[in-house]
Amino acid sequence: MSPAAKLDAPLLPESRKSPAKPPSVSGAVFNVSTSIIGAGIMSIPATFKVLGVIPAFVMIVVIAWLADISVEFLMRYTHAGDSTTYAGVMRESFGKVGSILVQICVMITNLGCLIIYLIIIGDVLSGNQPEGIVHLGVLQQWFGIHWWNSRAVALLFTLVFILLPLVMFKCVESLRFSSAIAVFLAVVFVAISSVMAIMALIEGKTNSPRLLPELDKEASFFDLFTAVPVIVTAFTFHFNVHAIGFEMEKPSDMISAVRISMVLCAAIYFTIGIFGYLLFGESVMEDILVNFDQNSGSAIGSLLNDIVRLSYALHLMLVFPLLNFSLRSNMDEFLFPEKTHLAEDNTRFMSITLVLLAFSYLAAIAIPNIWYFFQFLGSTSAVCLAFIFPGAIALRDAWGISTARDRILSAVMIILAVVTSTIAISTNIYSLCTGNES
Numbered sequence: 001m002s003p004a005a006k007l008d009a010p011l012l013p014e015s016r017k018s019p020a021k022p023p024s025v026s027g028a029v030f031n032v033s034t035s036i037i038g039a040g041i042m043s044i045p046a047t048f049k050v051l052g053v054i055p056a057f058v059m060i061v062v063i064a065w066l067a068d069i070s071v072e073f074l075m076r077y078t079h080a081g082d083s084t085t086y087a088g089v090m091r092e093s094f095g096k097v098g099s100i101l102v103q104i105c106v107m108i109t110n111l112g113c114l115i116i117y118l119i120i121i122g123d124v125l126s127g128n129q130p131e132g133i134v135h136l137g138v139l140q141q142w143f144g145i146h147w148w149n150s151r152a153v154a155l156l157f158t159l160v161f162i163l164l165p166l167v168m169f170k171c172v173e174s175l176r177f178s179s180a181i182a183v184f185l186a187v188v189f190v191a192i193s194s195v196m197a198i199m200a201l202i203e204g205k206t207n208s209p210r211l212l213p214e215l216d217k218e219a220s221f222f223d224l225f226t227a228v229p230v231i232v233t234a235f236t237f238h239f240n241v242h243a244i245g246f247e248m249e250k251p252s253d254m255i256s257a258v259r260i261s262m263v264l265c266a267a268i269y270f271t272i273g274i275f276g277y278l279l280f281g282e283s284v285m286e287d288i289l290v291n292f293d294q295n296s297g298s299a300i301g302s303l304l305n306d307i308v309r310l311s312y313a314l315h316l317m318l319v320f321p322l323l324n325f326s327l328r329s330n331m332d333e334f335l336f337p338e339k340t341h342l343a344e345d346n347t348r349f350m351s352i353t354l355v356l357l358a359f360s361y362l363a364a365i366a367i368p369n370i371w372y373f374f375q376f377l378g379s380t381s382a383v384c385l386a387f388i389f390p391g392a393i394a395l396r397d398a399w400g401i402s403t404a405r406d407r408i409l410s411a412v413m414i415i416l417a418v419v420t421s422t423i424a425i426s427t428n429i430y431s432l433c434t435g436n437e438s
Contacts, residue, residue, distance in 0.1 A: 027176040028257035029264070031244050031322065032237060034179040036265045037186045038113055038319045040234025042120055042312075043370065044269050045276030045284045047227040052212040053277070055224070057270055059231050064266040066413055067235045070390035071258045073406070074241055075251050080399040085242050087333070090389060093396045102389060103334045105381040106239045110327035111360065112377045113233075117316040117323075118155055118364030123290050124313040125158070126151040135290045138306055152365055158317065159361055166321040167328075167353055170343045175321055182318035189312045190272045192304055197275035207281045209274065225423040229378020232417075234269060235262075236382040238390070239326040287370050289313075328352050379421040379428075387417040 048056045078089040086106070090098035122128075126149055127137035139149035147153065169175060200206045213224055245254035277284055280291045289312060292305040332342045332352055342349050391410035394402050402410075 025248075025253050025257050025260075027179075028244055028248060028254060029260050030176055030179040030183055031240070032257055032261040033186075033264055034175075034182045034319050035237035035240045035244075035322050036235060036261060037183065037268060038117065038234075038316065038323070040230070041186065041189075041269060041272055042287045042289055043230045044234065044273040045280070045288045046286050047230050048209065048273045048277040049282060049284055050213065050227040051224055052210045052214075053274060054211050055213060056227075056231075056273055059228060060266050060269050060273075063231050063235050064262045066416075067238075067386055068259055068262050069409055070387055070413065071238065071241055072255055073390040073394045073410070074238065075245055075254055076401070077393050077399065078242065079251055080401055084246050086239065086385075086389075087330070089393060093393050093398045100334070102385070103330045105384045105389075106326055106330045107334065108381040109233075109236060109377055109385060110239060110323045110330075111356070112381075113323050114320060114327065114356070114360045115363045115367065116370050117320055118159075118360055119367060119370055120287055120289060121158060121313045121316055122151045122155050122364060123287055124309045125149065125154040128287075128290055138309055141306075155361060155364060159357055162317050163320050164353075164357065166318070167324045167357070169321065170349075175318075178318045179322065182315045185311045185315040185318070186268060189308055189315065190268050190275075192308050192311075193272055193279065194275040196301075196304060196308075197279040200279055206278050209277045209281070225420055226427055228420045229376075229383065229424050231269075231378070232386060233378035233382045235265070236378075236386045238385045239330075240322060243326060324353075324356065328356060331356070376428075379424045383417045383421050387413045391417075 044056075047059075051059065074086065074089065077093075078084070078086075081089060081092045083089050083092055087099035087102040090102045094101075123135070123137065125137045125139050127135050127140055136145075137149070137151075137154070139154060143149060166175075166178065197206065241254075241258075244257075245251070248254045248257075272288075276288050276291075280288070283291070285291050289309050292309050328349075329342055332339070332348065336348065339345065339348065342352070391414040394406045394410040395414075397407075
């Protein structure tokens with residue numbers, strides 16, 4: 001078996017045979033949806049502020065549609081070859097360089113997302129001070145400011161007593177119940193936020209959201225492109241496609257699960273985007289959970305704020321192990337390509353797990369802002385995993401199965417991804433050099 005073919009082996013059956021009790025489509029929907037609805041939802045309202053409602057809605061629909069196409073490419077070309085992993089199908093198309101590129105992008109994307117999750121959990125529990133404005137966390141509001149509810153201590157407790165037990169599972173299907181709970185919590189978050197926005201609208205406490213972006217300065221047009229990578233990152237789950245898909249009985253089941261998940265997640269993203277923007281207007285933060293601190297004068301309103309924040313913090317804790325799966329297996333394959341399967345070596349399994357948790361924790365303590373993190377990931381590794389690599393596989397067509405439609409869609413996908421990412425990266429560099437905020 002080639003090193004690429006061993007990638008993610010702890011998550012997959014050793015052959016292409018289906019397990020005795022193959023996962024249901026509903027279970028796959030929960031796992032796919034949980035992989036998608038991670039921290040990305042927190043920055044969706046901010047993209048509505050930057051883009052305006054109509055362009056943001058169009059971007060969500062287009063990116064969801066392209067993500068569905070790219071997953072279909074990945075599954076079809078993987079089943080046409082001998083691999084069972086993303087790195088494996090890239091190796092069959094582009095050799096060892098292809099598999100290494102996938103491994104690096106998965107490690108960058110997933111590690112970045114895990115750090116983002118911890119940053120947001122820290123915001124919820126212990127607050128943040130964006131631009132000098134103090135936003136208290138739930139623990140600080142309830143008990144006052146103490147050493148034991150500081151960001152460092154609260155995150156350490158969460159890491160040791162909640163996240164560590166969850167990342168010990170060695171099969172994706174084992175997380176189907178926690179994934180179902182995670183999706184439910186995301187829906188609760190969106191529902192309560194929507195109710196709060198509607199109540200504020202009825203009471204006349206909201207401002208009308210902008211339908212189109214305001215282009216009031218020279219760089220404004222290019223600044224719009226900095227919001228696109230945020231949505232790309234919010235729909236990037238391709239690192240888990242093979243781990244989930246090859247546990248299914250039929251390839252068509254995975255495609256069905258992905259399409260259901262895309263519709264569900266797009267609806268959730270648009271709902272939280274419009275109502276979050278409506279609720280907080282131009283003051284909406286890059287991490288909208290920071291806005292839910294003390295903005296209500298009533299006890300019920302304060303209770304709803306706390307429920308919103310805590311429900312989504314718990315959601316991220318349940319999403320954490322899904323991303324950790326593919327990150328850990330890719331890192332193991334990258335560092336130890338000749339070793340036995342990771343699941344068979346408990347020492348290596350524990351060592352990599354603890355190192356990843358420790359690094360994520362330290363980075364989350366050091367980095368306070370998630371917006372630039374999303375921009376960086378969406379402009380680089382995430383866009384490669386979601387669009388550029390799947391499009392390149394279809395264009396390379398190592399198995400001779402591409403249709404004219406496949407080649408056209410692949411070319412369009414790659415061109416759009418490269419152009420928008422290049423503009424976003426250039427705009428961010430220009431903003432940093434000139435000292436302006438994007």
